[in-house]
Amino acid sequence: MxxxxxxxxxxxxxxxxxxxxxxxxxxxxxxxxxxxxxxxxxxxxxxxxxxxxxxxxxxxxxxxxxxxxxxxxxxxxxxxxxxxxxxxxxxxxxxxxxxxxxxxxxxxxxxxxxxxxxxxxxxxxxxxxxxxxxxxxxxxxxxxxxxxxxxxxxxxxxxxxxxxxxxxxxxxxxxxxxxxxxxxxxxxxxxxxxxxxxxxxxxxxxxxxxxxxxxxxxxxxxxxxxxxxxxxxxxxxxxxERHVSKTDVIPKEIVETDKVQQAKLHIGYRTNVTFGEPAYYALHVLNGIFGGFPSSKLFINVREKNSLAYYAASRMESHKGLLFVFSGIAPEDFEKARDIIKKQMEAMKQGDFTSQNIAEAKAVITNQLLETFDSPQGTIEFLYQQVLANKKITPLHFVEQLNKVTKEEIVAVAKRLQEDTTYLLTAEKGDSHE
Structure with a gap:
C-alpha cells in the first residue's frame, strides 16, 4: 500500500x-x-x-x-x-x-x-x-x-x-x-x-x-x-472534548408495531472505543468476525444455520463508540433470533473464534481500505476522520496496526462492549401487510 x-x-x-x-x-x-x-x-x-x-x-x-x-x-x-x-x-x-x-x-x-x-x-x-x-x-x-x-x-x-x-x-x-x-x-x-x-x-x-x-x-x-x-x-x-458514551448502561427492550410482514430486530451496544484509540483496531476486527461480512457469526448462525433472519449484520459508529446489529426476521421468531444474536456476542467475549476468522477479517478490512483509496471521495473521507478524532493516522499505520491485532486483544475489546438497547419493529396482530 x-x-x-x-x-x-x-x-x-x-x-x-x-x-x-x-x-x-x-x-x-x-x-x-x-x-x-x-x-x-x-x-x-x-x-x-x-x-x-x-x-x-x-x-x-x-x-x-x-x-x-x-x-x-x-x-x-x-x-x-x-x-x-x-x-x-x-x-x-x-x-x-x-x-x-x-x-x-x-x-x-x-x-x-x-x-x-x-x-x-x-x-x-x-x-x-x-x-x-x-x-x-x-x-x-x-x-x-x-x-x-x-x-x-x-x-x-x-x-x-x-x-x-x-x-x-x-x-x-x-x-x-x-x-x-x-x-x-x-x-x-x-x-x-x-x-x-x-x-x-x-x-x-x-x-x-x-x-x-x-x-x-x-x-x-x-x-x-x-x-x-x-x-x-x-x-x-x-x-x-464532548462526551461520546456513558458507563451506567442498563439494557432495555423496546417493542413497537406497524403494518409490516418482516419484523426488524436491531440491537445497540456501547463499545467504549472510538476512532484512533489503541483498541479501535481490535474492535474493527471484532466487528468483521461478529457481523461485518458474509462469513460472520451473525450471517452463519442466525441466517444460514437457523434460518431465523432474511439478513443479519453489524456495523460500527466509529466516532460515538457504538455498534449496531441489524436483522430482518419473521415476527414469531423474535425471541429465538434475539437469543442467538446475543449468544454470538457472548462467543466473541469467550474467544470462540479461530485464527482463520481473524485472518479473513483482516484481509477483508484491508481490501475495503484499498477500495476506499481508489476514489478521491473515499480518500478524503478517511483523512477527514482524523480531523474529527483529532488524531493523525496514516493508511499505512492503520493497516500495520490492524495486522498486529491478536486474539487476546479482540477478546479484551469484546468484554468492554455493553449491551444497551434491543429494538423490535414487528407486525400488528393479524396483520400481513408489508
Whole structure:
C-alpha cells in the first residue's frame, strides 16, 4: 500500500488539505463544515444544503448553475449533510476536469473553485433572506423527506433504536431535523442561521489531484480572500472534548408495531472505543468476525444455520463508540433470533473464534481500505476522520496496526462492549401487510 501524502496549511483562516495524486484526470475539491449537533438548530442546518444547491447570486437558478457546470467541461457539484459522532457535517463537493489535460484552458480550476465558493458564500438572497420561491419549494422537499422516513422500515428501525438508546444525548438528534421546527423556519431566519454557519463552523478544504501545491495555494488565496473572517472559529479540541458514551448502561427492550410482514430486530451496544484509540483496531476486527461480512457469526448462525433472519449484520459508529446489529426476521421468531444474536456476542467475549476468522477479517478490512483509496471521495473521507478524532493516522499505520491485532486483544475489546438497547419493529396482530 502506498502512503497518501497530505499537506495541511492555514490559508485565509481555513484548514486547507492538499493531497497530490497523479492517478486521476480530474480535480476534487471538498469543503467540510462542522458544528456540534444541536436540537435547536438541526432543522435549519438540514434545510440549508437543499436551498444552497439551488443557485447563487450570479447563477440564481438550478438551471443556470447547471449550465455553468456544463461549461466547465461537465463539472459536478453536490451538497449534503451527515452526522459523525456528535458533530454535524455539511459537505460541499466539486469534481472538475484538470486543466493540465485541456489544451489552452488554464482557468478551469479557478472558475470551478469560484463557483464552489459562490455556492457557499454568495447564495441567492435578497433583503428578505433566501429567495422565497426556492425556499418554499425546498422546505416542502425536506418535509416530504421527513414524512417518508417511515417507508424504509430498516432505516426507521435504526432511527428509533438510536432515539431510545441515546435519549438525552446529542447523537439522538435527527439528521433531517423535525417537522414541528420546519414549519417555523422563514427565509429570514434561515439566512440568519446561515450567517452563523459561515462565521463559526470549523471549515476544512480538501484539494486532491494532479495539481502543483503552489498553483493550489495561489488559487485558494485568490478565491477565498473575501471570506477571511475575523471571528474566532471553533477549534478541533472544542468539538472533540464532548462526551461520546456513558458507563451506567442498563439494557432495555423496546417493542413497537406497524403494518409490516418482516419484523426488524436491531440491537445497540456501547463499545467504549472510538476512532484512533489503541483498541479501535481490535474492535474493527471484532466487528468483521461478529457481523461485518458474509462469513460472520451473525450471517452463519442466525441466517444460514437457523434460518431465523432474511439478513443479519453489524456495523460500527466509529466516532460515538457504538455498534449496531441489524436483522430482518419473521415476527414469531423474535425471541429465538434475539437469543442467538446475543449468544454470538457472548462467543466473541469467550474467544470462540479461530485464527482463520481473524485472518479473513483482516484481509477483508484491508481490501475495503484499498477500495476506499481508489476514489478521491473515499480518500478524503478517511483523512477527514482524523480531523474529527483529532488524531493523525496514516493508511499505512492503520493497516500495520490492524495486522498486529491478536486474539487476546479482540477478546479484551469484546468484554468492554455493553449491551444497551434491543429494538423490535414487528407486525400488528393479524396483520400481513408489508
Amino acid at each position: 502506498q502512503e497518501i501524502q497530505e499537506n495541511i496549511k492555514d490559508i485565509n483562516g481555513f484548514n486547507v488539505h492538499y493531497i497530490p495524486n497523479q492517478k486521476y484526470k480530474t480535480l476534487t475539491v471538498v469543503l467540510k463544515l462542522r458544528a456540534p449537533l444541536d436540537r435547536d438548530t438541526i432543522t435549519k442546518r438540514a434545510l440549508l444544503p437543499y436551498v444552497l444547491k439551488q443557485g447563487t447570486k450570479q447563477y440564481p437558478s438550478k438551471q443556470e448553475l447547471q449550465i455553468k457546470l456544463d461549461d466547465l467541461y461537465g463539472a459536478s457539484l453536490s451538497i449534503d449533510g451527515a452526522k459523525k459522532g456528535e458533530n454535524h457535517i455539511i459537505s460541499v463537493r466539486l469534481d472538475i476536469a484538470n486543466q493540465k489535460f485541456l489544451a489552452g484552458d488554464s482557468s478551469v480550476f479557478e472558475e470551478g473553485l469560484q463557483l464552489l465558493y459562490d455556492v457557499l458564500f454568495n447564495p441567492n438572497v435578497d433583503d428578505q433572506g433566501f429567495n422565497k420561491s426556492i425556499f418554499t419549494r425546498e422546505k416542502e422537499t425536506l418535509k416530504q423527506k421527513n414524512l417518508s422516513l417511515k417507508d424504509d422500515k430498516m432505516s426507521y428501525a435504526n432511527l428509533r433504536l438510536i432515539d431510545e438508546m441515546c435519549k438525552g444525548e446529542p447523537y439522538a438528534i435527527h439528521v433531517h431535523g423535525y417537522l414541528d421546527d420546519l414549519e417555523k423556519i422563514t427565509p429570514v431566519s434561515l439566512f440568519s442561521y446561515y450567517q452563523q454557519v459561515v462565521a463559526n463552523d470549523q471549515i476544512d478544504i480538501y484539494v486532491q489531484g494532479d495539481l502543483s501545491e503552489e498553483n493550489m495555494e495561489k488559487t485558494i488565496k485568490k478565491v477565498f480572500q473575501q471570506a477571511n473572517k475575523n471571528q474566532p472559529r471553533l477549534k478541533h479540541k472544542d468539538l472533540n
